[in-house]
Amino acid sequence: MLAGAWLLAACDLSGDFKGVAIDPPRPMPAFTFARSDGSTFSTAPEAGRPTVLFFGYTHCPDVCPTTLADWKRVRARLGDAADRVRFVFVSVDAERDTPAVAERYARQYDAHFVGVSGDPLTTARIMEAYGVAAAREPGTDATGYLVSHSSQVFLVNADGALVALYPFGTGWEALADDLERLL
Numbered sequence: 001m002l003a004g005a006w007l008l009a010a011c012d013l014s015g016d017f018k019g020v021a022i023d024p025p026r027p028m029p030a031f032t033f034a035r036s037d038g039s040t041f042s043t044a045p046e047a048g049r050p051t052v053l054f055f056g057y058t059h060c061p062d063v064c065p066t067t068l069a070d071w072k073r074v075r076a077r078l079g080d081a082a083d084r085v086r087f088v089f090v091s092v093d094a095e096r097d098t099p100a101v102a103e104r105y106a107r108q109y110d111a112h113f114v115g116v117s118g119d120p121l122t123t124a125r126i127m128e129a130y131g132v133a134a135a136r137e138p139g140t141d142a143t144g145y146l147v148s149h150s151s152q153v154f155l156v157n158a159d160g161a162l163v164a165l166y167p168f169g170t171g172w173e174a175l176a177d178d179l180e181r182l183l
Contacts, residue, residue: 018174025161036100045160057093070172
């Protein structure tokens with residue numbers, strides 16, 4: 001959790017963002033993930049395309065499905081402009097979430113969502129870069145193990161800088177408003 005302390009220290013609640021503004025914006029390193037079809041996906045910036053990232057897992061009973069359902073609402077509100085935003089679900093449970101499973105999970109909410117799962121080193125590095133924590137916990141026979149994880153959504157601008165975050169429970173409208181502003 002200490003790794004996320006820089007996020008709190010960098011937050012400016014009075015900024016122009018409806019989410020928690022990161023001021024100054026923080027350049028983020030790029031990470032590459034293998035995809036189920038043999039291609040790769042990179043978090044490197046793409047010209048004119050902000051990226052929305054969330055870290056979760058496909059067996060999550062609450063936060064992850066709620067967040068991706070909110071993203072679907074954001075895409076609907078943005079209309080055609082939504083095609084200029086990359087929505088990326090990063091699995092923190094590589095043991096169960098293969099690249100194919102993570103991709104299928106994200107796309108069940110919207111065909112444009114990207115779901116990725118990396119090797120343990122890549123996953124650890126991207127989690128560290130974003131200050132995300134995750135820990136495996138016992139579950140039930142019905143659920144299997146659970147994974148406690150950070151639940152904020154990250155907004156990275158088209159230049160690859162983290163500009164805002166959205167703690168779980170922030171209305172989806174805040175993200176939609178901020179994306180409209182960036183686009």
